[in-house]
Amino acid sequence: MSSNPTTPTPTAPADLFRHSLRLLLEKDIPAWVGLWAEDGVAEFPFAPEGWPRRLDGREAVAAYMRNYPDHIDLHDFPDLTIHRTTDPEVIVVEMRGVGRLVRTDSPFDMTYVVVVTVRDGRITAYRDYWNPLALQDPAADFTRSAR
Template identity: 30%
Template sequence: MTNSQAGASRAPRMVLDRYHRAMLDKSADDLADLYAVDAEHEFPFSAPGFPARFAGREAVRAGYRAAWGASPLRVKEIKDVVVHVSDDPRTVIAGHVVVVQTAAGDRAAVPGLLIIDVHDGLITRVRDYMDALAVARVAGVSGA
């Protein structure tokens, strides 16, 4: 692989593709490996009982292992991905719809928006605007 090919594989758009793949695979390790050691992952629309942020790669790994491990939901599809142009080439802004499925086979579409900052091929900051209450409703959390 040439240096330009290696750099392209770590470009923000490619990092977004790998991020989505980790979601589909429900792989906290693959997701966390995309992050810089001191990265921040923020959830501006967090729900009760869910943290507002993860500070650092290992917090992302532990947080997603716990969340995905406890969740009865499975990501079946990520569709309607729209990537918006940013003035900063290190930032990718993407809207998407995540189709989740329960163990009983019920499906729901959950809209979201990601703003991902990538420096030297690693995520340094994510602002993750997901509809956390929709996820809770689909998962059958009471009060959601």
Template identity: 30%
Template sequence: MRVVVEVEIDKVRSMDSRADPDGGDGHSSPRDVFLRLVNGVCEGPYENLADLYAEQTHVTHPFHPLNPPPLLSRSELHEHFTAPPPFARTLNRKPVNIIIHDTADPEVIVAEFAYQGHVDETGEAFTVPCVFVLRIRDGLIVESRDYIDHIASARAWGQLESLLTALRPSSDVDR
């Protein structure tokens, strides 16, 4: 019989039925790595975020409308996290409504959450719903599928029009 225990810890709900959800092997648990990731995305330091990933990794954004290639190395992730944003907006955000589900595979978790906050320059509030499916081995992310509402994200960053332009067939852009 499988027992699922729901625990409220700092507004994080864990659906973890494993006897030792915090690891026990000397490495950070998948849950801890995920929380460091989403809090680091919001608070920084961005130059350290790639250290949460294995040297060789596989990170995809399956719902991204422009279908970017996967990020396959810690080096690529470092560039991803530290590249200056091409927009003049500052997002003040935090991860909220976090629910972490364990799976039959102890390396894999599914995390539901949202980035919520406001745009400093305008005061505009935003919520970006997300679901991440992560494989974490020896305390490092070796695989991640990040399902993000990219329309809500583009709106928050003030990039919705440029995203829509990029999605239009080139013949429509010229009109």
């Protein structure tokens, strides 16, 4: 299932983020990457040694996410809270992603805090404070391939 090309992409940060989550659940990684600005930056401040801490540009984000559905099968984002900030282009998101690790068929359950900046309807900054210690299964280690 992929996103409907006739449906306009939302441009408000909270709406764009919700749309991005739908694309992840649909496993439409190319459309998800298409929400990014050409020079968008993804940061992972808590990334362990050997994992990417910063991705510069849409191409780097695309390479990082390319094989995501082969490793993590997301089923839902059951807990989602989007906080607006004093900057209309910035939101802070608290969320939980659940699904399964493809290789082992074991449960995946991760809590995230993400700071997202959207300018001109595109993601320009995505700072993801996920907890790598919660992911004990090396089978889910798709991110090392993006180094």
